[in-house]
Amino acid sequence: MDRMERQIHVSSEVGCLKAVLLHRPGRELESLTPQYLDSMLFEDIPYLAQMQEEHDLFAQVLRDYGCQVHYVESLLEEVFATSQLRDNAIQHLVGTSTLYSPSLKEIITEHLSATTPAQLVEYCIGGLRKSEVDDKVKQKTLSYFIRDAYPYYISPLPNLYFTRDPATVVGEGVSINVMKTETRRRESWLVSLLAQHHPLFASARTHIAYTMGSSIEGGDILILNDACAIVGSSARTDVWAIESFAKCMLAPVETGGEGLRQIIVVQIPYTRAYMHLDTVFTMVDRDSFCMFPGVEGMLRVFCMTMGAKGKLRIREAATLKHALQQALGVPSVQIIRSGGDDQIASAREQWNDSTNTLAIAPGTVVAYRRNVVSNETLEQHGIKVIPIRGSELVRGRGGPRCMSMPLNRENPS
Numbered sequence: 001m002d003r004m005e006r007q008i009h010v011s012s013e014v015g016c017l018k019a020v021l022l023h024r025p026g027r028e029l030e031s032l033t034p035q036y037l038d039s040m041l042f043e044d045i046p047y048l049a050q051m052q053e054e055h056d057l058f059a060q061v062l063r064d065y066g067c068q069v070h071y072v073e074s075l076l077e078e079v080f081a082t083s084q085l086r087d088n089a090i091q092h093l094v095g096t097s098t099l100y101s102p103s104l105k106e107i108i109t110e111h112l113s114a115t116t117p118a119q120l121v122e123y124c125i126g127g128l129r130k131s132e133v134d135d136k137v138k139q140k141t142l143s144y145f146i147r148d149a150y151p152y153y154i155s156p157l158p159n160l161y162f163t164r165d166p167a168t169v170v171g172e173g174v175s176i177n178v179m180k181t182e183t184r185r186r187e188s189w190l191v192s193l194l195a196q197h198h199p200l201f202a203s204a205r206t207h208i209a210y211t212m213g214s215s216i217e218g219g220d221i222l223i224l225n226d227a228c229a230i231v232g233s234s235a236r237t238d239v240w241a242i243e244s245f246a247k248c249m250l251a252p253v254e255t256g257g258e259g260l261r262q263i264i265v266v267q268i269p270y271t272r273a274y275m276h277l278d279t280v281f282t283m284v285d286r287d288s289f290c291m292f293p294g295v296e297g298m299l300r301v302f303c304m305t306m307g308a309k310g311k312l313r314i315r316e317a318a319t320l321k322h323a324l325q326q327a328l329g330v331p332s333v334q335i336i337r338s339g340g341d342d343q344i345a346s347a348r349e350q351w352n353d354s355t356n357t358l359a360i361a362p363g364t365v366v367a368y369r370r371n372v373v374s375n376e377t378l379e380q381h382g383i384k385v386i387p388i389r390g391s392e393l394v395r396g397r398g399g400p401r402c403m404s405m406p407l408n409r410e411n412p413s
Contacts, residue, residue: 008204008407010169011226013283014359015409016066021163021191022059022404023072025051025393027126028156036150040158040183044395051392055161058366058388058400065360065386070200070407072163073121076190079197080117087113092189093124097154107136108153124190127156160187162398163405164278165217165236167191170229170249171258173205180215180236191405200407205256207248216241219276219402222283226411227260228327232277233267243304243312250306264323267300278356278401284383285363286412288334289324290374292350293343336381338374345373353390356399360386362412366400368393 007019025048032045059069080086090112099105111133112123130153159165166187168175174195179185195206220232229249231242242265251257266277274280280292301317317323324333338354339346346354354374357365367375369387378385388400 006172006203006408007200008169008174009172010223010406010409011171012409012412013223014285014362015412016362017062017358017360017406017409018066019068019070019408020062020404020406021070021072021075021194022055023125023160023163024055024059025161026073027122028158028160031127031152031156032158041181042158042396046392046395048392051395054389054391054393055403058390058393058403061366061386061388062360062404065364067360068408072160072190072194073125075194075198075200076121076124077117079193080120082197085193085197086117086120089120089124089193093154096186099153104137104153107133111136123154124186125157125160127152128154155183155186157184157187157190159184159396160190161393162219162396162402163191164219164398164402165276167195167405168218168221168223169204169405169407170207170221170223171226171253171260172203173207173258174201175216175221175245175248176206176208177217177221178215178241179217205258207258214238214240214244216245217276218405219278219398221245222277222281224264224283224324224327228262228264229260230264230266230277232281233265234277235270235272235275237276246304246312247306247310250304250312251310261305262327263304264317264327265302265304266320267302268295269298272397273351275397276402279353280350280355282355282357282359282365282401284336284357284359284365284378285334287328287330287332288336288363288381288383290336290338290355290357290378290383292355293337293339293346294350334381336378336383338371338377340373340377340380342373349374352394353397353399353402356401357385358400358404368399370394 029048094105094109176192195201217236220234220237222230246263249258249260253259268274280295282290284290301320301323305313307313339349349371354371357367359365364384366386368390375385
């Protein structure tokens with residue numbers, strides 16, 4: 001199949017964005033209560049109606065620039081139209097829940113089996129409250145009277161609107177990532193269902209090959225070009241998963257890999273504020289990058305290539321800039337500091353995802369409107385910024401790049 005016919009193809013961070021996977025925030029966000037914010041990875045409770053309005057405007061911006069928008073929930077509904085896949089999904093949901101009572105498992109299985117495909121998607125994402133099946137419990141065991149305070153039998157997925165993390169398109173393959181926290185792991189499973197069963201992904205290879213217990217998330221993976229990916233070693237992505245990813249992506253296409261020639265690893269501080277590489281560093285043009293200056297002196301950079309007998313070769317690079325120049329084959333690269341020279345503005349705006357830009361074409365990025373200083377700095381350096389509202393979207397600690405999983409990009413000339 002010719003590359004232009006493939007629906008899944010990403011070999012750049014900045015090529016014109018032709019197709020993307022999003023999730024419109026839904027009732028799963030209304031599961032957030034103060035006592036569960038920390039475990040659900042939120043700092044605040046968003047106002048859903050405004051959040052949805054902001055997300056709809058974000059999606060419309062992408063459409064206005066020629067990008068086809070696909071939604072996780074719509075594609076899942078199409079997958080669940082196949083009865084066997086629905087049954088398998090229900091078994092997985094019940095089997096991976098914290099249910100110990102066989103009778104309760106049976107009740108919930110029956111409840112989910114009576115749903116339509118659209119309703120099952122709602123339960124997969126929005127969760128199943130205990131109160132929704134109370135009337136079906138005939139034989140009341142001790143656990144019915146002495147209850148765990150947690151109100152869900154199947155937990156909701158309030159972070160799913162950050163579709164960047166569960167999976168990543170690399171070349172013509174889909175890496176199904178492994179999330180760091182239990183709260184988000186079902187997200188990867190949902191995207192794996194799409195990758196393996198939806199016709200949109202029919203031309204793509206699927207990669208699920210990570211060391212047990214390790215984690216890698218899409219916010220730490222940047223596709224520099226068709227020969228090199230950058231991976232952040234961060235609070236959410238560990239070295240074991242990076243090595244597994246590297247071995248898979250550096251392997252030849254003929255043996256099931258993606259044929260990359262190099263993986264650049266950037267170690268960043270392991271803190272919540274910098275949870276992923278793309279919270280402090282993104283690509284904005286063919287040879288230009290946006291970086292939060294607060295981490296400049298804290299980075300370590302390594303280059304990984306495939307050696308003899310499938311063993312990785314690893315060397316430390318002098319600087320990130322030098323590694324980027326070599327990988328891009330250019331004499332110099334431009335590093336644009338988010339927040340400019342204003343230390344306070346830089347720190348404030350990084351917290352609100354000023355560096356988490358989404359390139360939709362070379363030199364054109366989508367960014368939160370609220371990060372005024374950083375956006376002005378980008379424009380002063382020749383980058384076109386398309387500002388979007390995000391006062392509610394940002395409460396989940398992610399920006400336009402976090403909220404999007406590119407499925408197809410043109411190769412930048």
